[in-house]
Amino acid sequence: MPEPALPAADSPAPPDASPAATPLRAAAVPQGRASRLLHLGRAVGELAAGAAAEGLGRLARGERPALADIVFTPANARRLAERLSQMRGAVMKLGQLLSMDGEGVLPPAFAALLAGLRDQAHAMPATQLDAVLSQAWGADWHQRFRRFSFQPIASASIGQVHRAETHDGRVLALKIQHPGVRESIASDVANLALLARTPGLLPAGLDLTELLDRVRQQLLRETDYVAEAAATTAYREALGDDPVLWVPAVHADHSSARILATDFVAGVPVDRLADNGSQPQRDAAATALARLAAHELFTMQLVQTDPNFGNYLVDVDGGRIALLDFGAAQAIAPQRVQQLRDLGRALRASDADAVRQAALALGYIGASEPPAQADGVLAMLMAAGEPLRQAGPYDFGASDLFRRMVDQGQAQFFDQGFSRTPPADLLLLQRKFIGTFLLCARLRARVDLAAVFAPHL
Structure with missing residues (x-):
């Protein structure tokens, strides 16, 4: 479908002046x-x-x-x-x-x-959008652009994205933060903590205080677009030239604390390949993103820890993948990287004693852990290493690994409970790798993970 024409910037238009293929609904963000x-x-x-x-x-x-x-x-x-x-x-x-x-x-x-x-949350009403842009750039903000689409391309939890064209011909994606979102983080986390104390919802004795505090800190980082602009540029430089993966450049002259301007990227979220991509396309995309996860951790030591499928846009014809959204980028300490390398080696070798020692060093289990709980955690870790132990491509489409791990995790959670949550930094890293492997499963991809991780282990 051809892209709709964008309204002229010198005449602010109503929200339906530039309809998207599926217009997003508008609603003000509840505050307080x-x-x-x-x-x-x-x-x-x-x-x-x-x-x-x-x-x-x-x-x-x-x-x-x-x-x-x-x-x-x-x-x-x-x-x-x-x-x-x-x-x-x-x-x-x-x-x-x-x-x-x-x-x-x-x-x-x-x-x-x-x-x-x-990417399909309610969008800001046009009047609210105009107020946000006026606060950032002044009442004549529209004069910055030759064209500006009032209909967002996408809208998610923290912001929504609009396409704009500058007078010097640059085509930008403007990520504009929903008003009040940053201010609501503390209250949202407090409300979630209150809900978590509902009797019977979580195992007795499980303390989520540290985890929820880390969630609060992470969300505050994700709503600081100045910090995200710096993280995007640092990640782009650390990644360097890659034949498949690339990071759109930041345009500082149109960015602020609540607006982030980058190169506009044409493409589709990578998980769309599950329905429309060929097996070679799915295998190539999944392999590239698995390779990226390993490269981020072991070489760059800078990990984008939000593996939302919408953060990877694929050029279906050319096969290149644009990497988006670096508010959750996290630097990894060298000691932590070495501990995870030790765990990877132990899992690959199926060495139960080495897996236990690595899990102790990382904080997945404690020295005084009840045996049933420790054994359950170690069994789940060993299961997670299954793809590393297979020579040649691992067929995620045919595997029931995730179902087995979920069943095992649920049994552990409800029968034995957990006496600890893993360190908060590891939970973010887990999300990155679990999300990457879930994407491999979603794409029904065949990926040689042993070969992907071999240079790093």
């Missing part, structure tokens, strides 16, 4: 802790009510449904996605994580509806 707690409470209440109604209906038909069957329904997914889409901010960010981690675990209809949270 009480208001956001009300929305969060409604989301939880609607989920519970939907599950209760589904369960009663099935019982009336003589069925005996499992809990997951009545919670993870399309109707519940629509309600949850709608509520989180309106909230945006830290709470919606968790919904995005659920949508990605649910690939291959949640029912397909549930995961697909939540996947819209990645």
Whole structure:
């Protein structure tokens, strides 16, 4: 479909002046802790009510449904996605994580509806957008551009993206932060902490204080676009020239604390290849991103820890992949890199004693850990190393590895509980690697992970 014409910048247009293929809905961001707690409470209440109604209906038909069957329904997914889409901010960010981690675990209809949270959240109304841009650049902000699209290309938890063309011919992607999102982070995290204390929701004795504090710090970093601009440039320089992967350049003259301007990138999110790409295309994309994850950790020691599939845009014809969104870029200490290298070597060798020693050094288990809990964590780590132990391509499309790990993790969580959460920096790294391997599974790709990691181990 040809791209729609963009409105002239010297005549601010209504939000439908430049419609996208699927126009995003507009809604103001709810602000204030009480208001956001009300929305969060409604989301939880609607989920519970939907599950209760589904369960009663099935019982009336003589069925005996499992809990997951009545919670993870399309109707519940629509309600949850709608509520989180309106909230945006830290709470919606968790919904995005659920949508990605649910690939291959949640029912397909549930995961697909939540996947819209990645780039199809409610957008700001045109008046609110104009106010944000006026605050950043003044009331005559539109004179900066020859063309500006009021219809966003995408909208997610923290901001939305607009296409603009400068008078000197540069075509930009402008990531514009939703108003009030940064200010709502502390209240969102406090509300989540309150929800986490609901009796029976989490294992007794599990303390999420450090983890939630790290989430708060991370989200504050992700809403600092000056810091993200610097991180993007540093990552771009560290990556260097790559035949497949590249990072769009930052345009500092159109960036600010709440607006980030980069080169405009044409392409599709990489997970779209699952439906439209050939096997060689899927294999090539997955291999490139697995290679990137290993290169980030062991060579660059700078990891983009948000593996949202929408952060990888593929040029389907040329095969190049643009890397986006570096608000979650994290520098890794050399000692941590060596500890993870030791773990990788132990997993590759299937050396149980070395895996235990590496897990102790990393903090996945403690010296006084109850044996059942420690053994459960070590078993999950050993399972995660399965692709490293296979010579030749690992067929993620045919593998049930993630299902086995989820089943094992759920059994561990509910039967034995966890006496600790892993160190917060490791949780972010886990998200990067789990997200990369989930993408491999989503693409049904065949990737030689042993060869990808061999130079680093």
